[in-house]
Amino acid sequence: MDIYQVLKNDHDELKVLVDELVNLNEDDDFRFILIDQISDLLVPHSRAEESIFYNSLRVVNADKKITFLGFQEHLEVEGQLRQLQIKDKLSLDWKATAEKLRNSLLHHIEDEETEIFAEARTAFTKQESESMGDAFVQLKAKVQKEGFIKHTADMIINMMPPRLIDKLKNLGEPRT
Numbered sequence: 001m002d003i004y005q006v007l008k009n010d011h012d013e014l015k016v017l018v019d020e021l022v023n024l025n026e027d028d029d030f031r032f033i034l035i036d037q038i039s040d041l042l043v044p045h046s047r048a049e050e051s052i053f054y055n056s057l058r059v060v061n062a063d064k065k066i067t068f069l070g071f072q073e074h075l076e077v078e079g080q081l082r083q084l085q086i087k088d089k090l091s092l093d094w095k096a097t098a099e100k101l102r103n104s105l106l107h108h109i110e111d112e113e114t115e116i117f118a119e120a121r122t123a124f125t126k127q128e129s130e131s132m133g134d135a136f137v138q139l140k141a142k143v144q145k146e147g148f149i150k151h152t153a154d155m156i157i158n159m160m161p162p163r164l165i166d167k168l169k170n171l172g173e174p175r176t
Contacts, residue, residue, distance in 0.1 A: 003053055003124075003132040004117050010045045011109045014038065018102040026095055035088055039081055042105075044143035046074045052136045053120070060123045066116050073108040080104055 021034040054067045080101040088094040124132070 001133045002126065002129040003120070003136055004129060006133045006136050007045075007049060007053070008113060010041060011113065014041055014045075014105060015109070017041070018098070018105055021098050022095070022102050024095075031088060031094065031098075035085060038101075039085065040144065042081060043078065044140045046078065047143045048136050048140040050074065052132050052139055056128075056132060057116070057120055057123060066119050070108075070112060070116055073104070073111065077101065077104050077108055 017034055017038050021031060021038065024031050024034070050071060054070050057067050058064065080097060084094055084097045084101055086092075087097050120129070
């Protein structure tokens, strides 16, 4: 499956989850499960998407503004997710934060599926987009097994200039 369809499948699943969350009553305990499901899908999706999709776009000299916008929106959405998790644990007004998260996520998905996908379709062949789809699925599964600190470090590394990314990702590996 190509990268566009794989990403869209995750986007569709995220839309369903955030819609369910926003439509819950304030005191519905099912929100705990939904917030965890959103986090478990969103964070690995973002890291794999940045590493495989956005960084590939940056390497082929695609519009840097578009990929930077994607990174920026990931940061915003994940910040809102973290606020939601904290507010929910402290029994604060989680619903308003959930609505804000939903709106930001829908905005990001719209930007990505229109502008960023259009840019990528001019930059990559069908075979390249299928290879990226496979790589995305593999990396997302790996990221799902890793912890929060690693996710945060990967976000920072993914936003660095492409020439530095491989060097930083391989810092802890033994030299051969």
